[in-house]
Amino acid sequence: MSVLELDDIRLAVPHPSGDRTLLRGVSLSVAPGEALGLVGESGSGKSMTLRTVLRTEPRGAHVTGRVLLDGRDVRGLGTAELRRVRAESLAMISQDPRAALNPLLRVSRFLVEGLCDARGDDERTATRRARDLLAQVGIADVDRCMNSYPHQLSGGMLQRVVIAAAVAGSPRLLLADEPTTALDVTTQSEVMAILDEQRRERGMSMIFVTHDLELASAVCDRIAVMYAGEIVEISTPERLHAAPRHPYTRLLLDSRPSLTARTPVLPVIPGRPVAAYEVGGGCAFAGRCPWSEPGCTDGEIPLVRDGDRAVRCAREEELAGELAHATGTEATA
Amino acid sequence: MQRFVIRRLGALAVTLLFSSFVIYGAMYLAPGTPESFLVQGRTVSPEVLASIRAQYGLDDPFLLRYWHWLTGVLTGNLGESLTTRQDVASLLASRIPTTAWLTAYAALLIVVFGVVAGVVAGLRGGLLDTAVLLGSSVGFAIPTFFAALLLMSVFSVTLGWFPVFGAGSGFSDRILHLTLPAVALALPAAAVVARITRTAVVEERDTEHVSVALARGVPWRTVARRHIVRNAMLPVTTIVGVNIAALVAGATVVEHAFTLDGVGALLINAVQQKDFAVVQAVALVLVAVFGVVNLVIDVLYAVIDPRVQLGGESA
Numbered sequence A: 001m002s003v004l005e006l007d008d009i010r011l012a013v014p015h016p017s018g019d020r021t022l023l024r025g026v027s028l029s030v031a032p033g034e035a036l037g038l039v040g041e042s043g044s045g046k047s048m049t050l051r052t053v054l055r056t057e058p059r060g061a062h063v064t065g066r067v068l069l070d071g072r073d074v075r076g077l078g079t080a081e082l083r084r085v086r087a088e089s090l091a092m093i094s095q096d097p098r099a100a101l102n103p104l105l106r107v108s109r110f111l112v113e114g115l116c117d118a119r120g121d122d123e124r125t126a127t128r129r130a131r132d133l134l135a136q137v138g139i140a141d142v143d144r145c146m147n148s149y150p151h152q153l154s155g156g157m158l159q160r161v162v163i164a165a166a167v168a169g170s171p172r173l174l175l176a177d178e179p180t181t182a183l184d185v186t187t188q189s190e191v192m193a194i195l196d197e198q199r200r201e202r203g204m205s206m207i208f209v210t211h212d213l214e215l216a217s218a219v220c221d222r223i224a225v226m227y228a229g230e231i232v233e234i235s236t237p238e239r240l241h242a243a244p245r246h247p248y249t250r251l252l253l254d255s256r257p258s259l260t261a262r263t264p265v266l267p268v269i270p271g272r273p274v275a276a277y278e279v280g281g282g283c284a285f286a287g288r289c290p291w292s293e294p295g296c297t298d299g300e301i302p303l304v305r306d307g308d309r310a311v312r313c314a315r316e317e318e319l320a321g322e323l324a325h326a327t328g329t330e331a332t333a
Numbered sequence B: 001m002q003r004f005v006i007r008r009l010g011a012l013a014v015t016l017l018f019s020s021f022v023i024y025g026a027m028y029l030a031p032g033t034p035e036s037f038l039v040q041g042r043t044v045s046p047e048v049l050a051s052i053r054a055q056y057g058l059d060d061p062f063l064l065r066y067w068h069w070l071t072g073v074l075t076g077n078l079g080e081s082l083t084t085r086q087d088v089a090s091l092l093a094s095r096i097p098t099t100a101w102l103t104a105y106a107a108l109l110i111v112v113f114g115v116v117a118g119v120v121a122g123l124r125g126g127l128l129d130t131a132v133l134l135g136s137s138v139g140f141a142i143p144t145f146f147a148a149l150l151l152m153s154v155f156s157v158t159l160g161w162f163p164v165f166g167a168g169s170g171f172s173d174r175i176l177h178l179t180l181p182a183v184a185l186a187l188p189a190a191a192v193v194a195r196i197t198r199t200a201v202v203e204e205r206d207t208e209h210v211s212v213a214l215a216r217g218v219p220w221r222t223v224a225r226r227h228i229v230r231n232a233m234l235p236v237t238t239i240v241g242v243n244i245a246a247l248v249a250g251a252t253v254v255e256h257a258f259t260l261d262g263v264g265a266l267l268i269n270a271v272q273q274k275d276f277a278v279v280q281a282v283a284l285v286l287v288a289v290f291g292v293v294n295l296v297i298d299v300l301y302a303v304i305d306p307r308v309q310l311g312g313e314s315a
């Protein structure tokens, strides 16, 4: 059974000019021990998808669909049960560790509180465990770190603290939302390696959100590509690179800076990303897609599953051969 | 910390010196003469007036008179009152308890009602929030003197629950006597504090570290106490401090309205009578209290916020 299963998650937030749809039916599953990458341009709804799992979506948001954690629907839990699930089964690592910690409290309080106040461990055990965890995430001076206030530590150190706190209770599922984006380039790979190592050691599942397809390919077993509040393709990194099935994936692959081709201009996907609430009928990507045809804007295009991969494109079969090759000029703005 | 406090106390001493000079100068330039008050409208011969002026040194040049006063203060002698011939120090000592009780009581009311109402409104929202917002608007809009009269006529005259004037003696009698004055004095400040506390709590409730704590499964009550209220106390400490320091000045109006024999009432009389030594002494006390309260707030701020380094040795 999957650790997590999202079943047709739709989310809308109230807006003066009528409700705004942000998620348009997200379905995905994460197997035990699996790392699933969630990739897409900024604003495509990656963070919002994670928030529906933790139930931290914006106040007043309407959410439909099911979030099954080990078969239990998180969306239907009462306050006390939800708190238990958050304390024991889920953990979040967000982009900015400096915002995640209370600036007025010591690191030790942050770590101990997750075990003590959230899970009910006793304070002494929790403190000992917190120290062990800091050592495990590669912090040399554990005493100093425990007694520090957030402003006394670097971003990389703080993100290690957050990772330690996240894996502390050995949750079933880690939700990592661009955990290295806010860090220095030099510490990014270090922190990523620590996160990957900790997760594997404990056999935890993970959803790893990033806009960096390369990074996701390096650490994830499968990758889901999001566009305008829905998933357009799911595949393994290898197959995604060798033979993407959705035009958006193809263009994402082509838009990364290539080390060999020495393109003078960084290729970008032409056109502006579309917000989920702006999408009319048919394919959300049709307006920017070099392969779109008049038929692409009609009806609803389903996510078609094929073994462990899935794609949402009306011309999927016709384009299969063409998308296997890099686009070259079309993608260069 | 210690060096910071010492440095601030030094700065306070300079402020006291400066303000004493300014107040002395202002009194000197203000219209009216002390001896006219001393003779109380009786017709006296110019010779008698001249002898009075000479006795009190009123004909000496300004700087010389200030110098006499200052050297007296530095040797522990606050001088004596022109009008009552009483020793200023003992006069002050007899008046300070009433004002101290009044302002302490009002400060307590500000903290309890202002801060607590603000916290509850910010955390709970809904009807309570609206009630606090409305109440604080009313409290802020009513002038202290009017509030004093209103409270007196309702609770003392009509209902007879509290005495109309006097400061009382002994703890419970004092509390009884000072309740209405303290309420009148605390009202506008408590209103401001409630509003600012509410805003601070609402803002803190929406921060990421609070939603992170909740998403980790930390119970709401713990998050409210440890993360929301605690952090909201940063701006609240400042505003409470400023308002408590200002009470010392506001007490003058309230003491007058309730005919309390406090320092404020003493100051009003002394200014009217150009009683230099008394005005100077009261002013020194007020400025010193203001300075000390502000110092306490700065220290408290640094205790709450680890990012604040006292003395500005970089954060």
Ligand SMILES: Nc1ncnc2c1ncn2[C@@H]1O[C@H](COP(=O)(O)OP(=O)(O)O)[C@@H](O)[C@H]1O
Binding pocket: A013, A022, A040, A041, A042, A043, A044, A045, A046, A047, A048, A049, A058, A275, A276
């Ligand atoms: N609190 C919010 N209220 C309303 N809309 C929001 C809120 N947060 C994000 N959005 C909108 O939801 C969309 C998806 O946001 P998000 O999930 O953060 O994107 P991503 O993480 O993929 O960059 C964006 O269009 C964003 O403007």
Ligand SMILES: [Mg+2]
Binding pocket: A046, A047, A048, A177
């Ligand atoms: Mg995001």
